[in-house]
Amino acid sequence: MGEDDTQEQHDEPLLIERRDDRVVATLNRPRVRNAIDQDLVDRLHALCAELEASPRILIIAGAGGVFASGADIRQMLQRRAPEARAGINTRVFMRIRELPMPVIAAIDGYALGGGAELAFAADLRIGSPQAKIGNPETGLGIIAAAGATWRLPALVGEARAAELLYTGRILSADEALEWGLLSAIHPSGELLGAAHALADRIAVNDPLAVRHTKTALRAADHPAVDLELQAELFESSEKMRRMTAFLNRHKR
Template sequence: MSASCTTLLVEEHADRLVVTLRRPEARNAIDARMIAELHDVCAELERDPRLLLLTGHGGVFAGGADIAELRARRREDALHGINSRLFERVRRLPLPTVAAVPGWALGGGAELAYACDLRIAGPDAVFGNPEPGLGILAAAGACWRLRELVGESVAKQVLLAGRRLDAGAALRCGLVLDVVPADRLLGEAHALLDRMARSSALALRLTKLVTDSAGAHPVADDLAQAVLFEAPDKEERMTRFLEKKGDRT
């Protein structure tokens, strides 16, 4: 996959994909080519579910969407949901996704980070949605997804008042899991993925599915658990746990 990408660096591992946004001439701004390549990444992870780590090249996550392309878009483009369909596809990937944010994550870049399951930040990370200043709104998920992540008050501060959340503010409001030194950002993100990779992939997948379901119902929990109770992985993991416990007594 990586050979055909011009805006992404893609590293394939047995249990994860590491995808780096790379348009250094435009602060990794998300353009049509990057959107198409990220759709290819999603297709790969839908065919072969693995964890996903998203980050940005050169100390920036993504400085926004490509403004020149946005200026040319009209009503039909908005109705096609060019960015929003991609970010929702990222959100619905089978296994957990992590955004490692080293610096600016603005506009569409912030919305891509919001679409991931978890975010970890470097000390220079900044999240913001300046779209109203350009005569548009943050229409790729921020207007509702950010409210779910940080609450209505903080979301309105960002979306209406133009507040930018630095790394410390993002940590305090729960937008990011942790803030770590820049030289440890990818290492800590991989350590987080390592912890998840030690869990049952099927259990992670069903937990994510139930957690993301709108108006989740106890029946959804029961059905997902019923699948897991019949999986060989559950029997093996619980047997190992009980054997280790017996060894300690």
């Protein structure tokens, strides 16, 4: 890689690595601790459009030992009621949540405010021992309106969600693991590798079955949704192939 390529990568706010079965998106604004600004939101929307058209697992990480310190306060200071109603961060996080394939957040360092809400939009969250997760919005005179008020209760329960959102408390990695916000903790240098290991375990399964499982997990109309998704899978050639292979492996 030449000097120009290195500088271009350094200046790129969202680094994207594409593989056949997954995409790694790394927030790369280290000078502002990967704060989420309008440009980054636009780039995340473009990535979502790509993954909606060509579904793959998404791994989201942050460069420089920080996941995302929150929304860009300089931009937030200038926003008024119309921007609030537009849901700038809310809508892109909802779009990430609705991606067809699972999303894995690899949280190293701070995931605060909008950064925490980006992590909450993922299906799976793992962290480093340095992870710090919280929503200090009320201390800035706003609320956590980009997902925390409805996703946190589902993740940690109403009482704990209320404590975090009212007080602005920031959880350590161990506390986040205990509360169920993280499913595992790995050393910083191994965190991305652990995210890939999770993706590997997902990728060996039938992609359509994984997609339908994600749909069922998000659905409210149980069991009707589950049974209709299962009906489609029962007719699939991949189900026939995988079950036949299983029976052949276990013949006595």
